[in-house]
Amino acid sequence: MNKNKFIASIAFLLMSFFVFGQPAIPDKRTIETKIADLLAQMPATNQAYLNTLMTAMADFGEDGLVQMAGMLTPSGKGNDTGVRFAMGGFSKFVTAAGRENNRLLCQRAWCRALEAAEDPEIKAFLIALIQQVGNEDAVPFLATYLVSDQLSDPAAKALATINTPEAGNALLQSLDKAQGTERISVVEALGDMGFSSALASITPLCSSPDINLKKVALYALAKIGSPQSAKIMYNAAKESGFTFEPATATASYVLWINRVATVDKSLAGKHSTGLIKTCSAENQTQTRSAALSILVLTAGEKATPYLYSAFKSDNRTYWMAALNLSKQLQAGNKHRDGLNREVK
Amino acid sequence: MKKVNSRRRFLKNTALATAVFTIIPRHVLGGSGFLAPSDMLTKAIIGVGGMGRNHIPYGDSKLLAICDVDRNHLAEVLQMTGSDVKAYADYREVLQRPDIDIIHIATPPHWHGIMSAEAARAGKDVWCEKPMTRTIGEGMEVVKAVQQHGRMFRLNTWFRFDDVFYGFGTTVKPIKKLVDSKLLGWPLKVTINRSTGFDWKFYWTGKTEQVPMPVPPELDYNMWLGPAPVKPYNPHRVHGTFRGYWDYDGGGLGDMGQHYLDPVQYLLDKDHTSPVSIDIDAPQQHPDAAGTWRRIELTYADGCKIILDGENSDSEAPFIEGPLGKLYPGFRSDIPNLEKRLASFPDPQPQLTSFPDSVKTRHKFALNEQNGFRSCTLVNLSIIAIRLGRSLKFDPDKLAFIDDEGANRLIHQPMRAPWTI
Numbered sequence: 140m141n142k143n144k145f146i147a148s149i150a151f152l153l154m155s156f157f158v159f160g161q162p163a164i165p166d167k168r169t170i171e172t173k174i175a176d177l178l179a180q181m182p183a184t185n186q187a188y189l190n191t192l193m194t195a196m197a198d199f200g201e202d203g204l205v206q207m208a209g210m211l212t213p214s215g216k217g218n219d220t221g222v223r224f225a226m227g228g229f230s231k232f233v234t235a236a237g238r239e240n241n242r243l244l245c246q247r248a249w250c251r252a253l254e255a256a257e258d259p260e261i262k263a264f265l266i267a268l269i270q271q272v273g274n275e276d277a278v279p280f281l282a283t284y285l286v287s288d289q290l291s292d293p294a295a296k297a298l299a300t301i302n303t304p305e306a307g308n309a310l311l312q313s314l315d316k317a318q319g320t321e322r323i324s325v326v327e328a329l330g331d332m333g334f335s336s337a338l339a340s341i342t343p344l345c346s347s348p349d350i351n352l353k354k355v356a357l358y359a360l361a362k363i364g365s366p367q368s369a370k371i372m373y374n375a376a377k378e379s380g381f382t383f384e385p386a387t388a389t390a391s392y393v394l395w396i397n398r399v400a401t402v403d404k405s406l407a408g409k410h411s412t413g414l415i416k417t418c419s420a421e422n423q424t425q426t427r428s429a430a431l432s433i434l435v436l437t438a439g440e441k442a443t444p445y446l447y448s449a450f451k452s453d454n455r456t457y458w459m460a461a462l463n464l465s466k467q468l469q470a471g472n473k474h475r476d477g478l479n480r481e482v483k
Numbered sequence: 484m485k486k487v488n489s490r491r492r493f494l495k496n497t498a499l500a501t502a503v504f505t506i507i508p509r510h511v512l513g514g515s516g517f518l519a520p521s522d523m524l525t526k527a528i529i530g531v532g533g534m535g536r537n538h539i540p541y542g543d544s545k546l547l548a549i550c551d552v553d554r555n556h557l558a559e560v561l562q563m564t565g566s567d568v569k570a571y572a573d574y575r576e577v578l579q580r581p582d583i584d585i586i587h588i589a590t591p592p593h594w595h596g597i598m599s600a601e602a603a604r605a606g607k608d609v610w611c612e613k614p615m616t617r618t619i620g621e622g623m624e625v626v627k628a629v630q631q632h633g634r635m636f637r638l639n640t641w642f643r644f645d646d647v648f649y650g651f652g653t654t655v656k657p658i659k660k661l662v663d664s665k666l667l668g669w670p671l672k673v674t675i676n677r678s679t680g681f682d683w684k685f686y687w688t689g690k691t692e693q694v695p696m697p698v699p700p701e702l703d704y705n706m707w708l709g710p711a712p713v714k715p716y717n718p719h720r721v722h723g724t725f726r727g728y729w730d731y732d733g734g735g736l737g738d739m740g741q742h743y744l745d746p747v748q749y750l751l752d753k754d755h756t757s758p759v760s761i762d763i764d765a766p767q768q769h770p771d772a773a774g775t776w777r778r779i780e781l782t783y784a785d786g787c788k789i790i791l792d793g794e795n796s797d798s799e800a801p802f803i804e805g806p807l808g809k810l811y812p813g814f815r816s817d818i819p820n821l822e823k824r825l826a827s828f829p830d831p832q833p834q835l836t837s838f839p840d841s842v843k844t845r846h847k848f849a850l851n852e853q854n855g856f857r858s859c860t861l862v863n864l865s866i867i868a869i870r871l872g873r874s875l876k877f878d879p880d881k882l883a884f885i886d887d888e889g890a891n892r893l894i895h896q897p898m899r900a901p902w903t904i
Contacts, residue, residue: 189767218692223691224691224769227768227770228872231872231873234871234890234892235873235889236886236888260715263713268770292900296897296898300897327898327900327901328897352901354903358903383575384575387601393631422606425606426606428631428633429604432631456633457633459633459844463630
């Protein structure tokens, strides 16, 4: 090397030192030390610091995160506050846009931790974290708990939140094995998802003597919104007197009409007009109003005769509801002026 | 109408003849939904451990029933109310009573959505404590249930139409008149902090370490939890201090947020929309226990801004600031001759501020399910941003966060079975 190149190289090295700082020192801390150092800084005092710490936590890798999760202790049996801050914070951090790789890392770690944990309360905590970050890859881990007395509900809720075909199928496949409160959780989750493949399995449960099972089964059918459920939804609501009772059959029927309107307006219209005609008792006014509301939404101008009829009702609650609904329809406005003098 | 008119004459004549005020439940009248002005409304209160007791004299209505999951609360309140009030442990039995017109909901917030929606579906009108609902998704369902079933709804906060607005020192009415006059200009920035007259109650924080304890025999903890996840019982999770836990409420923000933010929403004429961005400065939050925060900025599409200044770092800030002027507590302003100039502007539109009148006439109350949903959304947007530890963008028409699935998963949160909304 000639003299000039040597001087240039030294100058470059010196410049690098001052511009880029000291050369990176390899982090030789053990994973235990890294975890302890991070936990000592929990909770982060601001957003920027939180992001720095969470980025560092991602560098622990899957094994490191699993190791940290292993430090969770059941409530009242140790102080794992820092661990819960860290795991909760990381779960939220990875759900921001552009952090998909970290999200998958987080999910894998919490699923492994879930398998390893023994205490139900810790498992429930992990399931809640998976609910925040999970996708279809988490489904097999969660499905295991659908027939667990204490964990069925958290697992079912997590699957409903993930809301993929895999999640729905896992819930459906557990339906035969799940009993008692487990079954109620599974059916409700299928309802939350509106999982149409569950229709045949859930339908028989609508006549269950268990009022909670009947309730969630009717809810699920309502959310699925299949025309095939017409008779069962109508009969359950009719049995309840088209008003409120703990199985909420009428609410489910109204919801079903709302949903079925998206696939079969004529059927929705038939059930709406049926309710309007049937619910003439005062304690059914709210159901009648709901039916009229759905009719206006789905049938448009064709609902006009029912609005006119409602305006003539001596039930103020009903005709005021109709008056408000008529704002949505041009035709209904003809009668609004006439009724203004009544509206005090 | 003839039937109604003859019944109105009957009621009037009966009152004159006997000079006794009679409560005639509507179901006895066999009525057709008509309430004469002289009919007294009837109510039930669900949740009588704390705020619910304040509801006893509300609304010029007769209390027929109370409901609570703590037997001791029921016993205490029965001593206050007398023997013609019936006590219940299950609110669904209350909803099925045909003689009750209005349901007052004073439970912890995680129950507000379900009870409001079910009350509407049961044909009841609703008077609900704030925050209106624990999640944005529940709020959407309450709006749908109330409107679809033709019910009346009011929230239990009133500062947009009544009372001195906390430490600001005046009612909201003259502030609204000033804002509407555009003398301050537009857009506006509103600062809510100790100096402008508002305390964020940061003492409502949760405990990060709790020792599980036996459930006391008087409490039905399973029913108390309702739609919330099962967590080991500790007395700090219930009865007032529930405010410190995300599962049930949202700390001081959940407690006071709608009291402070609803009038501001009204002042800024934002009853029909929500902010497009939420920016926060806060320490990291625990997954279970609500903590403190420093600052939240809610910005609307037109540039209007609401600053929640938890640490009072802007102690010199006016309450409202616009490009043309500022307004400070006590209605002090840098606009010369403000009162004289303001006198030439119209007063704000009158509001319906009697809930019994709302129920009887079926006209919406001043603070109803629609504008109440929007002001509650201000609280819930803030809570979501704080919990996630990041600023967020929101679409106020789609009611969804932009490019943030983590935030969107907090809009609709599945409930513990068998509870649904």
